[in-house]
Amino acid sequence: MDLAACLAAVSVRSMADVHRAAEALRDIALSWCDLHVVAVDNIASKHPMVDADGTVLAADVFGWTGDSEHWWKDSRLALSSPLPRACRYESEVFWVNAQGFNTRQPNPYLDELNLDNFEKRALTRVAIVVPVHLPFGQIGAVCFLSRDPERTELSAEYEAHADLLALLSHRFIAGYAKAHRTRRWLPVDCQLTKREVECLRWASIGKTDKEISMILARSHATVRFHIQNAGEKLDAVNRSQTIFKAAQLGYLGAAA
Incomplete structure (x- = not known):
């Protein structure tokens, strides 16, 4: 599947597209990178991503079904996990483990984030993370985790696929956010002097x-x-x- 086809596959124009697009993101991550997907549209929200029928994508599509894998039920993660916390200070895709953050450009904010007890707080030993900064201050994130729970680095996958993962993640999360947003919070076409x-x-x-x-x-x-x-x-x-x-x-x- 070429890039254009991948982007089309993960695009969301209405809630009816969400389940299919999530499956496409899952399948691309597995086939291209052998990685699992964790996706959130708003790191400040307690509500998990769902499809048009209200089905939680994390379990039904992305496969986090084990008793210890229901990460979306822990509302403290956005505040305690270094993965979403880093997304508040970084807008480009990065990979991270207990030894630190790996980015293409230095980011002193990330260097100062506490990574103590990384595995317990992040619920993984290593991840590629795509921050998705959206309008109105909303921040989403897609994390890609190794299927091997013992792995502690993803440098090869990052070098080979980071740009693709970033494009697909942004397309999926941005489309979902638009389709899911029903209430208008801000005035239209407001221009300040x-x-x-x-x-x-x-x-x-x-x-x-x-x-x-x-x-x-x-x-x-x-x-x-x-x-x-x-x-x-x-x-x-x-x-x-x-x-x-x-x-x-x-x-x-x-x-x-």
């Missing part, structure tokens, strides 16, 4: 209106006007929600 963004960026790091007015050499009233105006555009009920929604739309990204 340069000055509104400047004020919100300073507010997001804890500056008061008075402090922002001094930084930007504008009056206190002008700063309040810009923040309130941004809140109206974002349909926010208060200052905190204004900052939160602006961040979800990417206006307040961390400085380089």
Whole structure:
């Protein structure tokens, strides 16, 4: 199967496609890399990925059926496991074991993550991980695990197949997220001005209106006007929600 066919196979346009696409991702990972799949569409959610009938993909499609393999039932994993935690600090595919993270470019954030008791916390000895950063601050992840539970490195599979796994994972998770999203949380086509963004960026790091007015050499009233105006555009009920929604739309990204 060529790349175009692989991408088509894992694409999700509606919930009716989910089961078939998950099976395709599973089969490609096994046939190309001999790896098992663990997939989550939102590392902050307690709800497992399901198909149109509500069937949990982890068990029914990806084969995690053993009594000790029901990882999606442990809501603490997103907070304690180094795999989803790393996805908050990295956007490119990486592989990891107890000795550390292996990326194509250095990432000092990953170097500082605690890997003590790695196997117990990650529920594996080694994994290739694809972070999937989606709109509105949502982060998904697909982990690829060796079928041999004793293996502790996946460097060969990473070098040979990382790009393919990343493309397929992003296509599958992004499609699932769109198909599964039923509630609109943010206004459509909201455009903030340069000055509104400047004020919100300073507010997001804890500056008061008075402090922002001094930084930007504008009056206190002008700063309040810009923040309130941004809140109206974002349909926010208060200052905190204004900052939160602006961040979800990417206006307040961390400085380089």
